[in-house]
Structures are given as structure tokens and as C-alpha cells.
Amino acid sequence: MTENDEKFSFETLALRTGHARTLEQEHCEPLFMTSSFCFDSAEQAAKRFSGEEQGNVYSRFTNPTVKCFEERLAALEAGESCVATSSGMSAILSLVMSTLSHGDKIVASRSIFGTSVNLFEKVFPRFGIETVFVDMTDLAGWIRAMSPNTKMLFVETPSNPLTEIADIAALKTIAADHNALLVVDNCFCTPALQRPIKHGADIVIHSATKFLDGQGRCVGGAIVGPKVLLEEKITPFLRSAGTCLSPFNAWIFLKGLETLHIRMEKHSANATIVAKWLHKNPLVKKTYYPGLETHPQRNLCLSQQSASGGIVSFELEGRQEAWHVVDSLNLFSITANLGDSKSIITHPATTTHGRISPEKRKAMGVSEGMLRLSLGLEDSNDLIRDLDMAFQNV
């Protein structure tokens, strides 16, 4: 099912897109676990290598299972095309390395995943690509940061871990005025809750490791965007740099996509219940969740997202109180991932955002007392009971 995708709903696309049944008539998408593909003759090998004849050559270039995942994710994101990558970070790396050059500039939201900050701050400048960080919700700040060399605007919405919401349409106007690409990391929402391209984003980035897999099994990523850009710039980079996705991981993600919308609804429902409980708890200084009426960009969230997502952050007095809660929980896993079917607790200041300097962390709003929850699919009563128990003796 690749033609006429427009007429199918999200749920149907998530199950059916991209799989062209083989002669074996399999029902489940086949896993092409092969590094290379055979040719009928020397002549055919030469034609495939030169591009004169279409077809698989080598799994760093194309693989049918990876292609199936790419087509399905592109359809779900309402994008023209998709390239799968070995991780979420390699999606960002591949995008920047293939579309920007020495002297180009990026404007990025200050409130993004710690490793993304490191990539922008420590890796790209060595190749002459500088990034200016701005407050995500201050549109005037984005405009002020633009320069003639700005070629990309980069944002995560909702952001990690503060769950701030960016106005995608407004950022698109700023990007278009400067002929720059607007890139949205859609990791927290997934296309089940938000389709940034429909709001004006040029490119969507994914860490498929998170909700797309949804069961904490594989690391992977993706870039969704215009066909011409992907074909002419990003795919050739991947072929040379080798930042490609393994077919096995692509197969796992395909299976994850099939249940994505159902899982995202339950993640959001559990997160809403937990956020409301935290919001009322006197030990919690602040709760960050776009589903709360008190969230500063609540209306923006309602205009861009169909639900508020599975990530809730909150602030306790300090590190001691935060670590006490982490260590007292039974049900929540202490692990660095998010978007798993199992609920997870993270102390961002010493883990995901630990490599950022204390001053920068403070400026980002990531305090020592902050904890991030990724709400899984367990019964919400059990989760609340676990939190209630962990909050004793704080």
C-alpha cells in the first residue's frame, strides 16, 4: 500500500503502508537480514552500482525492511519522504552535515536534549557551523538571533525535560523569511499526537528509540522531509557516512508503529493522572506537563497536539529530595530511556543533561531538584501508589 495513502486514516497507514508482499505471500513484513544483494550478472552489478538500473545493492544504501519503515513513517508524519538512521543523534548529525556548510549558522531552542546541545556546541563548531541558543517561547528572541547565514532553526516540542511548547507555524514564518529550514524533533509526541509538517515544519527528526519502538528494545532514528532534499543531499551523505539503520531495528520499529496511536493515548492518559496528582502534592514545587491548565502554553498545545503526551517533569526542593524519591520507587525503572511501555524516572541534572555546565543547565531551567517521568502503560492506580509511597519521608 503506497499509492493513494491520502485516503487512509492514521491507524490504517500505521498498519499497512510500505509492505509490498513478496512471492512468499507473507502477512507480516519480512525481515531482510542481509548485508548485500546478489546480481544476475557482472553487467547487472555494474548497472546497479552506476544507478542505471534500480534495485538493492548493499544494506548501507537500501534494504527492503528499512524502506518499509521509512515509507510508513513518512506517511504517518505526512511527509514526502523519510531516511532511517542508526540513532536519533545520527539523524541530527546526518541532517546538519548533509545540508549545512562551513560558515552556516543554526538557531536552536535552549531547551533541548543534552546530547543535542553537545552536538551543536562541541562538534559542529569544529566544522565551522555555529549555533545560537534562544528561549523557545520568545519569538522576538528567535528573530533577533537570525543572521544572513542562518540556514536552520532547530526545536524540540514539547521540550525535554521542561515540556515547553514551540509555536511551529510562527517559527516557520521566521525560517521562511530567511530561507532557512525549520527542523522539529518530534520525539515526545510522535506523529500520533502531532504532525509538525502540517504546521509548517520542513523536516521532522525522530529518535525511534523512544515511543516509535515503545518497548525499549532498539536504538534508531529518522529524518522526514521533502523528497528532493532527502534524495539529493541526505541519502548520499548516509551512503558515504554509514549512519544507516539496521534492518532488524527497522523491523522492530515497524511493529512499534502498528500500535503507536493506541499506546500514545494510554501514555497521555496515565501522564495526565500523574501530573494532576503531582500538581496537588505540597512537596512538589512545580509540575511541567502541557496537559495541565496551568501550563503556560496550554492553548498552543491544544492547537498543535491531539493529546499532551507521556512525559511529565516536576521539581522537588533539591537533589537530596529528588534522589530519595528515585531510590524509594519500586515500579518506576531508573534508566536513561523514555517512551517505553514501562514507566521510567530520570534525574536529568546528573544523567541526560549531566554533561552540560551547571550554569547552562540553570539557564535551561533544569534544576537539581527536577525529575522526569516517562509514563508507561501500567495501571495508573499502581503508579500513583508507587509515587505516594516514594514521597513518604522526603
Ligand SMILES: Cc1ncc(COP(=O)(O)O)c(C=O)c1O
Ligand atoms: C528529544 C530527543 N531527541 C533525540 C534523542 C537522541 O536519540 P537517540 O538516543 O536515539 O540517539 C533523544 C534521546 O533521549 C531525545 O530525548
